[in-house]
Amino acid sequence: MGFSNLLFLWAAILPVIVLLYYFFRKKYKDQPISSTIFWEEVMQETKASPYLKHLQKNALLYLQLLALILFVLALMNPFIKSNQMAGEQLIWIVDTSATMLAGKEESTFEQHKKEMSELISNLNGHPVTIITTGDEPKTVVRQETNVAAIQSAIKGLEVTYEEQQLAKAIDVAQAFIGDMATSIYVFTDSVERGELPIESERIKWVVKGASKELENVAITRFAATAFGDGALALVQLTNESKREKGVQLSLLDHEGNEVAKETILLKAQEEFTKTFENLPLSQGLSANIQVEDDYEADNMMLALLNNNFSQIVVDQQMHQLVQKGFQALTSNVKIAPSDQLKSMSSEAIIVTNQTKLLQQTSAPMVLIGRDDELTKEVNNLVDISDDALFAFSSLEDVYVNAVYPGFDHFETIATIGENPFIQRSSRGDIVILADIQSTDWPLHPSFPLFLWSLQNELVEGTTSLGMFSPNESRAVSLTSGDWSIYSEGDEYIASFTNASQFKAPSKPGFYSVRLNDEQKQFIVQLPSKERTITEGTSFELGSLERNGEEQSSKKSILIWLLIPILVLLVIEWEVQRRRGFTN
Missing domain, CATH: 2.60.40 (Immunoglobulin-like)
Structure with a gap:
């Protein structure tokens, strides 16, 4: 706080003059006389409260002194000095990742929104740009000077649960800087100083971090798979707190029914792993923990029960284009001799032309051609059905000169004239009734897209x-x-x-x-990086100077002095009126 008109400090003599006047005014001596001697009994109540009597007697003095003191302060024009947000423009990078929901009484995200609202009062006409983090950073407002529009944008900010990816948001912010001196505010939970580019002298970084000493217990890993007639699940818990935590762990099926439950006592910084066997089969399972901590978003983790066929095994006798096509999609592809396919069927998707394996294995299969039938020539265009396998691959220009006979009880999803071309079995096997060398399909962009759809359906399942x-x-x-x-x-x-x-x-x-x-x-699923909270810090890097001094603003508080002065004058007038102006 300061005063811009110290010249008026001489006016401080006014309350001194009033005080001296009261010291040297004529005084009277109390003298009891016979005509008023009976008043003493009436005045006992006043005498019982000497401080109140003193206040009543000297009220006018105190009111005049207070009014004059405030008047002197008003003449000196007092102000509150605060640092002004430096730079020609302001950029606010707002972290909207899931960890921003951590907090004790209030989340870090809500705290930062309040800080942003408070900063609006010091904008002084500077344009503001707000950028949110994520895989695709978004510009909420661009060089906005309207306070109402900025306030509305702040209220509309929400947590998106995405990974922070602060570097991408900083790259977007760099595009707005240009040749302007800029203050960049980073509202996040935690960021290292080395992550901020500070080579520019025209940028000042202001980082607003999360509260310290946050406690957290997280589900850091959860996997479930079908195993025989039941399901198998693995859960990993991590206590990031500095003290022991009691945790209630429960597994729920897709309908919300509890299928397993256990109480666990985790030591400080302990990592705990638990396996659950013989769980009932379900489309999906969720692991949930009940614990007293400061971050709830990582207290749940989900899993879909897959068919456990993540590897693709291609018959060594298949055409090289088929082998290379699958290898281009995923690294989890193995080329195996024909006589070993049956032994691998319990753990992989089989790509072959051996028809007998359809009956001998329980694994999903892709049959390209047949080894038990002969082909016949065809001379028509491929006609596909409205099936998900063809969502990205149109086969209209594919040439096929020969096809094998179709399977009687399989669903036909693509034809050539009246002949089946692609079929699906009741258990989900895919059958292509032609040898790849009998078509020009690998020359079309639809071929790798079809293999991708094929892999996606068989690995993830049809449901x-x-x-x-x-x-x-x-x-x-x-x-x-x-x-x-x-x-x-x-x-x-x-x-x-x-x-x-x-x-x-x-x-x-x-x-x-x-x-x-x-x-x-x-x-x-919540990203793995959003299941760990780190202790944040607030700091500043760089500085923007103007005329050799840091920019600051002076907010006058004169109005807050004039109002009480007027109130005191009204009270003083009323006191004087009650006593009588002649006194």
């Missing part, structure tokens, strides 16, 4: 889309149509028509996509 990160955009194997996304509680989330533009919801949980009677499950 699920798999696992996604919050707000992840990814092409999925679905037929064209108006698909809708629903939450586990049957709440409508969004719709989409193009399977290549599918975008997962932001909040972790079980979801499903629906089209008429068709439905597929998927889960949105």
Whole structure:
């Protein structure tokens, strides 16, 4: 606090003059006389409260002194000095990752939103740009000077549960700097000084970190798979706190029924792993913990029960284009001799032309050609059905000169004239009734896209889309149509028509996509980096100077002195009126 008009300090003599006047004014001596001697009994109440009597007697003095003192302060024009946000413009980078939900009485995210609202009062007309973090950083407002618009943008900020990826947001911020001196505020939970580029002298970094000493117990790993007639699950817990924590762990099936429960006592910084066997089969399982900590988002983890066939084994006799095609999709591809395929069928997807393996193995298969039949020539175009396998691969220009006979009880999803070309068995096997060397299919872009859809269907299964990160955009194997996304509680989330533009919801949980009677499950999982919280710090790097001094603002508080002065004058007038102006 300071004063801009110290010249008026001489006015301090006014309350001194009033005080001296009261010291030297004429005084009277109390003298009891016979006509008033009986008043003493009436005045006992006043005498019982000497301080009140003193205040009543000298009220006018105190009011005048206080009013004059405030008047002197008002003449000197007092102000509150505060550092002004330096620079010609301001950029706010707001972390919207899941760990921003950590906090004791209030989350770090809400604390930062309040800080942003308070900073608005010191903008002084400087433009503000707000950028949120994530895989695709978003510019919420761009060089905005309207305080109401900035305040509205702050209120609309929400946690997206995505990974922080602060470097991407900083790259976006660099595009707005140009030749302008800029103050960049980073509202996050934790960031290292080395992560901020400080080579520019025109940038000042102000980092607002999270509260210290936050406690957290997290589910850091959860996996489940079908095993025989039941399910097998593995759970890993980590206590990041500095003291012992009691944890109630429970496993729930897709319907929300509890299938396992255990009470665990975790020591400080302890990592605990537990395996659950003979669980009932379900489309999915969720691991949940109940614990007193400062971060709840990592207290749940989900898993879809897959078919445990993640590896692809290609018959050594298959054409090189088939082998190379699958190897281009994933590194988990093995080329094996024909006589060893049967022994590998318990742990992999088999790609072969051996028809007998359809009956001898329980593993999903891709049959390309047949070794038990002869081909016949065809002379027609390929006609595909509305099946998810062809969502990204159109076979209209594919030339096929010979096909094998189809299987009687298999579903035909693509034809050449009246002849089956691609079929699906009741258990999900895919059969291509032609040798690759009998077609020009590998020369078309639809060939690797078809293999990708094939792998996606067999690995993930026909009833699920798999696992996604919050707000992840990814092409999925679905037929064209108006698909809708629903939450586990049957709440409508969004719709989409193009399977290549599918975008997962932001909040972790079980979801499903629906089209008429068709439905597929998927889960949105909290990223592993968002399951660990770190102690944050607030700091500043760099400085922007103006005329050799840090920019500052002076906010006058004159109005807050004038109002009480007027109130005191009114009270003083009333006191004087009650006593009588002649006195």
